Amino acid sequence: MENFSNETIDITQLPKFEEVPFLSLKKSYWKVILINLFIVFLLMTIGLGFALLKIEELVTYRLEISSAFGLFILIFIFFSNLSFKKKGFAFRDHDVLFRYGIIATNTIVIPYNRIQHVALHEGIVSRYFGLAKIEIFTAGGSSSDIEIPGIEKEQAENIKQLLMGKIQKQL
Numbered sequence: 001m002e003n004f005s006n007e008t009i010d011i012t013q014l015p016k017f018e019e020v021p022f023l024s025l026k027k028s029y030w031k032v033i034l035i036n037l038f039i040v041f042l043l044m045t046i047g048l049g050f051a052l053l054k055i056e057e058l059v060t061y062r063l064e065i066s067s068a069f070g071l072f073i074l075i076f077i078f079f080s081n082l083s084f085k086k087k088g089f090a091f092r093d094h095d096v097l098f099r100y101g102i103i104a105t106n107t108i109v110i111p112y113n114r115i116q117h118v119a120l121h122e123g124i125v126s127r128y129f130g131l132a133k134i135e136i137f138t139a140g141g142s143s144s145d146i147e148i149p150g151i152e153k154e155q156a157e158n159i160k161q162l163l164m165g166k167i168q169k170q171l
Contacts, residue, residue: 017109022088022099028129029150030084035125037080041073089148091162096136098146108146112166114138120160122153132156136163 048069052062082102090097095111117137126132126149133149134156151159 017097017107020090020092020097022090022097025084025087025148025150026129026131026152029126029131030081032123032125032129032131032150033080033084034077037077045069084150087150091159096146096163098148110136110138110146112163114140115163115167118160118163118167120156126150127153134159134163 048065052058052065058065079102083100086099086101086105088099095109096115097107097109099105099107115136116139119135119137121133121135122131123133130153131150132153133147134151136146136148138145148159
């Protein structure tokens with residue numbers, strides 16, 4: 001124990017993740033988002049339409065309710081677009097980074113030695129556009145897991161192989 005030292009670290013010399021160039025999600029992923037939103041809002045519109053026709057108390061407010069619902073859809077699409085544009089990912093020698101958020105930007109940094117499992121998923125709409133989603137599961141639980149959507153399938157497979165190789169080196 002006589003060789004123990006606990007030196008102070010100069011925090012100005014630490015690498016800054018903010019300076020890392022993040023890769024954006026593929027532009028065609030925005031089409032996937034729009035198609036998924038269209039399906040959800042179509043179902044909601046059908047339900048709202050039945051409610052407006054069948055519930056007597058709502059009949060007099062049809063125009064107001066329909067207008068509010070239309071405005072809600074436009075606002076939701078606007079914020080979905082902002083969210084899409086802010087998402088990004090990067091891979092460095094020792095970790096993976098994922099950035100997201102609309103008002104507050106969040107960046108998750110996961111060291112490779114914390115990764116336990118990697119999965120690749122393709123949804124029906126994403127598969128049509130040749131896109132996939134990488135899920136990275138960590139030892140920290142679900143709050144530290146990340147999903148990176150909107151990656152070309154071939155690139156996603158390469159990323160999965162890279163991460164699986166990093167996991168194997170840790171063992």
